[in-house]
Amino acid sequence: MRVGDGISTDFWRDSWIAGIDPLIGYVSERLAHSLGCVSVASMADGNGNWLWHKFEHLLPLNIRLRIAAAGCPMAGFAADSECWKGNVQGNFTVKSAYVIWCGPTAPNDGKLWKMLHKYRGLQRVKTFLWLVCLGWVLTNSERVRRHISDNAGCTLCGELIEDVNHLLRWCSQAIGVWISLIKPDFLSLFLTMNVKEWVYLNLTDATRMVNHPED
16 A cells, blocks of 8 residues: 555555555564554554554564654545555556566666676675675574574564565664665665665665765
């Protein structure tokens, strides 16, 4: 769903935040069955502020941060509307359907590798970026895949799966930093784009998304 005024979108059961499942999936089973159908609008004051006391005790910190990043519905906004889940803009494209069918790929791999090769920062940063783009960062989920650990979870926030996306963007220890740095209009895209595209953007045109690049 694309949220406007928030009146027709179910806060708990609709998929209205890019990149995550319906919110009820993050509530403990003991409490989830007691949650009725409530609109997104009913969880806000109509002036652009969330009524956090209504739901913050039910959701983990990393999900609360994603709600904050998603922006708040306001009275007078356009009505909610259905949208295509294949891309952040909510518009159907053949490309986005292909990505869903075949899995995500970065369209500019050649340009990305050239950009990394020419990177003039610290060598350890350059090496880390290579590992990120190759999918070789030794996250806890990767440790489990390699049979050197039996715990794939994040030790910082308690999320069950610590992969590269979680490590760099979605962990509660990271997302708060991005919320403070990235312009609200770009935050959803910044947090959900393909990892390779994300690295490429940061190396080429990061200031377009940053609130105060001069700082």
